[in-house]
Amino acid sequence: MINALQDIFTPSNTKYLLTGLLYTILVSIVTVGVSTVFGTVLALLRNYERRFIGKIAGAYIEIFRNTPLLLWIMICLFVMRFGTTFFRGTLGLTLYTSSVVAEIIRGGLNSVDKGQFEAAQSQGFGKIAMFIWIILPQTFIRVVPSLMSQVVTTIKDTSFFSGYAIAEMFYRGKVLLAKLPGQGATITGTHTLVTYGSVALIYFAVNFILSCVVRRMMRRKSS
Amino acid sequence: MTGRGPFAPWRWELLWNDKAVLLDGFVTTLLVSALALCAALLLGVAFGLSGTSQKKVLRGINRVYVEFFQNIPLLVQVFFIYNAFPLMGIRWSTFMIGVIGVGIYHGAYVSEVIRAGIRSIPRGQSDAAKSQGFNYFQTMAYVILPQTIKIILPPLTNQAVNLIKNTSVLTTLSGLDLMYRADSWASQGTLSYGPAYVCAGVLYFVICFPLATWARWYERRIKAREHIQLSEDAEKDLMMIAEEVIG
Numbered sequence: 474m475i476n477a478l479q480d481i482f483t484p485s486n487t488k489y490l491l492t493g494l495l496y497t498i499l500v501s502i503v504t505v506g507v508s509t510v511f512g513t514v515l516a517l518l519r520n521y522e523r524r525f526i527g528k529i530a531g532a533y534i535e536i537f538r539n540t541p542l543l544l545w546i547m548i549c550l551f552v553m554r555f556g557t558t559f560f561r562g563t564l565g566l567t568l569y570t571s572s573v574v575a576e577i578i579r580g581g582l583n584s585v586d587k588g589q590f591e592a593a594q595s596q597g598f599g600k601i602a603m604f605i606w607i608i609l610p611q612t613f614i615r616v617v618p619s620l621m622s623q624v625v626t627t628i629k630d631t632s633f634f635s636g637y638a639i640a641e642m643f644y645r646g647k648v649l650l651a652k653l654p655g656q657g658a659t660i661t662g663t664h665t666l667v668t669y670g671s672v673a674l675i676y677f678a679v680n681f682i683l684s685c686v687v688r689r690m691m692r693r694k695s696s
Numbered sequence: 697m698t699g700r701g702p703f704a705p706w707r708w709e710l711l712w713n714d715k716a717v718l719l720d721g722f723v724t725t726l727l728v729s730a731l732a733l734c735a736a737l738l739l740g741v742a743f744g745l746s747g748t749s750q751k752k753v754l755r756g757i758n759r760v761y762v763e764f765f766q767n768i769p770l771l772v773q774v775f776f777i778y779n780a781f782p783l784m785g786i787r788w789s790t791f792m793i794g795v796i797g798v799g800i801y802h803g804a805y806v807s808e809v810i811r812a813g814i815r816s817i818p819r820g821q822s823d824a825a826k827s828q829g830f831n832y833f834q835t836m837a838y839v840i841l842p843q844t845i846k847i848i849l850p851p852l853t854n855q856a857v858n859l860i861k862n863t864s865v866l867t868t869l870s871g872l873d874l875m876y877r878a879d880s881w882a883s884q885g886t887l888s889y890g891p892a893y894v895c896a897g898v899l900y901f902v903i904c905f906p907l908a909t910w911a912r913w914y915e916r917r918i919k920a921r922e923h924i925q926l927s928e929d930a931e932k933d934l935m936m937i938a939e940e941v942i943g
Contacts, residue, residue, distance in 0.1 A: 539857065539904035540897045541864035543875055551882070551889040552702050629769035636868045643772060662783035669776045673768045680767035 477667045480658035486649055493645035494675060500634075500641065501627040504567045505574070505620060511567070512574030517604065519575070520582055530575075537572030545569045546633055562639045570627055577619045581612035618690040625680045625687070632676075646672035707888035711895060714881060718892070721877030722899050728794040728873060729860045735799025736859060740806025745836060747811040758807065765804040771865050773797055778869050790871040794863055802859045809851045813844030846918055853911035857904045864900075874899055 518530035537545065542565075549565035550558065585608055593603040635644035650668045653660055699706065711718075747758035765773070774797040781788065788796070817840050825835040867876040878896035882889040 535905060535908075536897075536901065539861075539908055540900045541861040541875060543864040543867060544893060544897050544900065547875075547879060547889070548893050552893065625767070629767075629771075632769035632771040633865075633868075635771070643769070643775075662780075665783060666780045669772070669780055673772050673776060676769055676772060677764065677767045681763055684763075684767060 474663055474667070477661065477663040480653060480656070480664065481649065481668055481671070483656070486656075490642065490645055490649060490672070490675075493640060493642035494679070497628060497631050497641040497643075498679070500563055500566075500631055501624055504563060504570050504627050504631075505624050507567050508570040508574040508623075509578075509620060511571040513578050513609070515571060515575035516578035516582060520579055534572045534575050537569050538576065542566070542569045542630055543633055546637070550637055558637060559639050562634050562637060566627070566630060566633075570623065570630075573626075574620065574623060577616050577623065578612060580619075581616040582608065584615060585611050615694075618687050618694065621690070622684065622687045625683050628676070628680060628683075642675065643672055702888075702890035703894075707886065708891045710886060710888060711881070711891045714885075717877050717881050718874065718895055718899070721872060721874035721896075724791070724872050724877075725860070725863050725874040725900075726903070728791060728798065728863045728866065728871075729856075731795040732798040732802065732863065733856055733859055735795060736802040736806045736855070739800060739803030740810050741841075743803065743807035744810030744814060747807060748814045758811070762804045762808060765801050770798065770801045770862055771868060773801060774865050774869065790866055790869045793869065794866045794871055794873070798859060798863055798865070801862070802855055805855050805858075806852065809848050809855065810844070813848035814840055816847055817843050850911040850915035850918075853907050853914075857907050857911075860904055860907075861900065 515530045515534055518527050519534060521527070522530070545568055546562055546565035549561040549568070553561055553564075555561075556564070589607055589611065590603065593607040598607065631641045632643040634641050635647060638644065640648075646668055650660075650665060653664060658664065743758050743761050746754040747762075749755055749758075774793060777788065777793050777797050778790070814836075821839055821843065822835050825839040830839065863873055864875040865871075866873040867879060870876060870880075874896050878892040879889075882892040
């Protein structure tokens with residue numbers, strides 16, 4: 474056990490793994506950020522646009538929400554023919570996450586009091602100005618905890634990249650295990666256990682802290 | 697074989713000839729989903745009950761289970777079972793890993809739903825049952841849990857949808873599920889990823905979409921028809937679960 478820990482967590486290996494964690498977190502934040510923008514557009518269209526384009530937004534949300542994330546990652550990786558693997562993987566994740574975020578935002582929009590719409594209109598706000606200045610700010614304040622918990626979900630989702638040589642944390646964990654013999658270590662079962670176990674623990678630590686923060690915010694919000 | 701586009705007609709034709717491959721994967725996905733759902737429900741009820749227990753230890757066990765499995769990616773858990781369990785002498789087929797891995801992971805989410813459902817029933821109900829001579833398990837089985845069903849059915853159905861989608865993790869273990877079959881059919885053949893993925897997507901969709909739509913319809917109907925009076929705590933819990941869109 475001690476041996477395995479010493480073999481695995483050399484300074485350079487530790488740095489390698491933690492850089493993966495950094496990528497994981499960055500990709501997740503960027504994904505949720507972009508998805509929030511795209512999801513807001515989808516949510517607004519689905520909720521308030523009764524014509525063709527609203528229907529398309531609805532169809533988009535339903536299609537992406539009812540098919541596996543892995544499908545969209547694979548479609549972006551193997552069917553599309555532009556950009557780097559990293560970009561296409563993140564694109565797949567973002568397209569999928571947008572549909573989830575759109576439903577979160579729609580929940581927020583629906584919880585804004587009807588009177589707010591009427592008040593805005595009575596004050597001469599146009600439709601777009603009303604959403605930007607009156608409705609959306611109230612919506613976003615309400616959905617911040619849900620968006621944060623979406624970050625947790627997305628951090629978990631990025632592990633799907635590991636099968637496709639995108640260097641997030643889980644991929645790096647696997648590579649690390651494969652590189653150990655070359656670093657002069659004799660691989661035992663313990664090495665495998667410790668490597669996968671450590672990666673799992675790091676995910677746990679990050680997500681647990683985040684979800685505690687989310688729960689705190691929700692409790693404060695509802696009291 | 698003409699046309700190089702990812703969706704060229706001949707690719708569709710090839711897929712049609714090999715449709716048994718995809719259907720085989722579809723059946724595997726359905727089987728894994730059904731069994732994993734059973735496991736998740738059993739675990740969910742057990743840990744949901746422990747989460748509403750009077751005993752601190754039982755509530756602690758519930759928290760550890762839920763936090764542990766919700767905060768580690770399903771893929772990492774499944775990989776751990778696949779790679780590390782054999783070292784400890786436990787060898788499961790990928791099918792079993794799918795059922796157990798996905799079942800335990802979603803069991804954690806289901807137990808949160810059931811916990812919130814139980815908390816939503818006013819305390820008077822279990823007091824009344826006790827005064828009538830019901831013991832704890834009878835109270836739960838005959839009085840409390842039946843009353844929760846209406847409230848928890850929509851979130852449970854959404855969990856089932858997520859569970860079905862998540863069985864696709866088996867693809868990374870060559871688990872012969874629908875996604876894997878579609879992918880390997882394309883990669884080992886003519887690289888016709890386009891049609892294979894589209895068909896796989898359609899098959900997932902025809903299962904998940906009706907479930908998700910039904911859940912939404914049912915929830916709306918219940919809210920409109922019955923003015924269920926929930927305790928304030930329960931309302932908060934259910935709000936949290938509804939807002940937490942779960943992967």
